Amino acid sequence: MLSNDTASDENTENTTELARHQNLYELINSQYQEALNLDGIELDAEIKTILSQPKNEIIVNFPVKLEDGTTKLFKGYRVQHNNLLGPFKGGIRFHQCVYLDECKALAFWMTIKCSLQNIPFGGGKGGIKFNPRDYSREDLKHISKEFAKALYRYIGSDIDIPAPDMGTDSQIMDWMVYGYNSVSGNTSTDFGVFTGKSLSCEGNVARSSATGKGIVICIQEWAKRNNIDLHGKTYILQGFGNVGSHTAMLLHTLGLSLIGVGDHTCYISNPEGFNVFKLSNHTKKHKCLKGYVSEEVEITREEFFRTECDIIIPAALEMQITRSVARVLNCKVVVEGANGPTSSKADAVLKERNIEVIPDILANSGGVIVSYLEWLANKQHTTFDEEYTNSWLEKRMVDTYNQVNDLSKDNNITLRMAGYWLALRRLSEHHQRIN
Numbered sequence: 001m002l003s004n005d006t007a008s009d010e011n012t013e014n015t016t017e018l019a020r021h022q023n024l025y026e027l028i029n030s031q032y033q034e035a036l037n038l039d040g041i042e043l044d045a046e047i048k049t050i051l052s053q054p055k056n057e058i059i060v061n062f063p064v065k066l067e068d069g070t071t072k073l074f075k076g077y078r079v080q081h082n083n084l085l086g087p088f089k090g091g092i093r094f095h096q097c098v099y100l101d102e103c104k105a106l107a108f109w110m111t112i113k114c115s116l117q118n119i120p121f122g123g124g125k126g127g128i129k130f131n132p133r134d135y136s137r138e139d140l141k142h143i144s145k146e147f148a149k150a151l152y153r154y155i156g157s158d159i160d161i162p163a164p165d166m167g168t169d170s171q172i173m174d175w176m177v178y179g180y181n182s183v184s185g186n187t188s189t190d191f192g193v194f195t196g197k198s199l200s201c202e203g204n205v206a207r208s209s210a211t212g213k214g215i216v217i218c219i220q221e222w223a224k225r226n227n228i229d230l231h232g233k234t235y236i237l238q239g240f241g242n243v244g245s246h247t248a249m250l251l252h253t254l255g256l257s258l259i260g261v262g263d264h265t266c267y268i269s270n271p272e273g274f275n276v277f278k279l280s281n282h283t284k285k286h287k288c289l290k291g292y293v294s295e296e297v298e299i300t301r302e303e304f305f306r307t308e309c310d311i312i313i314p315a316a317l318e319m320q321i322t323r324s325v326a327r328v329l330n331c332k333v334v335v336e337g338a339n340g341p342t343s344s345k346a347d348a349v350l351k352e353r354n355i356e357v358i359p360d361i362l363a364n365s366g367g368v369i370v371s372y373l374e375w376l377a378n379k380q381h382t383t384f385d386e387e388y389t390n391s392w393l394e395k396r397m398v399d400t401y402n403q404v405n406d407l408s409k410d411n412n413i414t415l416r417m418a419g420y421w422l423a424l425r426r427l428s429e430h431h432q433r434i435n
């Protein structure tokens with residue numbers, strides 16, 4: 001068993017999950033404080049104070065009539081961190097551990113991420129505290145619609161634009177669009193109030209793969225700078241949902257081999273490399289990895305993280321790479337698909353061990369870049385095709401990667417701190433301009 005950083009800093013499914021979430025706001029605050037202390041960052045004093053807490057923390061308790069005839073009360077959150085650069089923007093999560101501090105942290109990261117990518121959005125995040133796996137599709141439809149109705153006063157295509165996150169998908173965004181529009185009083189359907197929608201609901205054709213594509217672009221840029229030929233390289237992946245599965249399928253086309261993968265049900269390994277397309281079919285059908293191979297070839301979570309490989313991609317929950325995990329990782333680079341997967345103590349260990357980290361604020365920002373295009377298209381009553389979207393995404397990711405990388409090398413700071421520097425400076429300059 002890996003030793004704990006703190007009682008709450010390890011993953012034993014469910015029992016410590018809530019405790020782990022209590023650390024998340026501390027994690028972003030420690031990153032923020034570290035960034036504020038960087039030599040030469042020179043920020044406007046007022047912006048430091050403004051960013052230290054979210055603007056709005058909204059909690060709604062809303063009733064939903066379920067298929068079995070009973071009525072249940074659900075607790076939903078929407079945190080609006082900052083809208084200096086544009087409307088609040090960020091995902092909606094369906095998970096049994098959704099928690100106010102978690103939403104506050106995730107909303108803050110969205111402020112940083114949008115600023116880093118120079119997208120005219122601020123930061124928001126929300127969710128409903130329940131396990132979507134316990135409910136039928138019909139119940140999920142009603143829960144989604146009622147949540148959007150409960151939130152309608154606080155959101156809108158020029159106010160706050162939610163998107164999918166863990167436990168939600170394009171279908172859920174579509175239902176929320178219809179729920180919102182049924183009470184908003186708009187004369188025509190406002191599609192721009194949510195992104196990550198299906199094509200039939202004015203979504204963008206490349207949105208579901210965008211976060212994975214952004215991750216893969218970062219890996220390619222990292223490889224270029226380190227003179228690494230990616231063909232034949234190995235990686236392990238935690239999480240095989242939207243982000244994880246798209247990342248895996250794109251990495252396959254570059255010739256990388258997935259030798260370990262895990263989700264909430266199991267961890268499995270295959271030194272010869274998994275067939276990622278078969279894995280994807282299995283998870284689409286069964287909603288988890290369990291049963292893909294016989295239980296005898298399963299590995300433990302600890303064995304998974306000890307796997308010798310070139311790249312590790314956490315693409316599930318936050319706080320997965322703790323100090324004790326960081327000590328045993330056997331890779332060259334960690335690419336943060338998930339938000340906040342690495343604790344502060346783990347970050348320090350990885351730095352000491354010369355394992356580079358491509359941080360969440362950069363690595364998983366492809367989703368919000370394409371969400372921006374989707375929103376823009378909705379506003380202009382047009383569509384952007386796959387080719388245009390992907391080339392726009394690629395250019396933005398490569399340019400930002402270069403800026404972050406150059407700042408990191410010139411100042412001998414981590415990629416994470418370089419990302420914060422660029423994002424905070426943009427926010428600070430904007431604040432000065434308008435005041």
Ligand code: NAD
Binds near residue numbers: 367
């Ligand atoms: P998803 O719901 O599609 O998939 C989540 C995956 O994590 C699933 O494979 C699930 O089994 C796994 N998982 C859940 N609990 C786990 C546990 N205790 N241990 C191991 N695995 C577990 O969610 P997603 O949209 O792929 O999001 C994954 C991460 O990426 C989240 O941190 C999310 O905030 C972040 N992210 C998502 C997007 C997006 O566009 N969807 C964009 C940026 C960041």
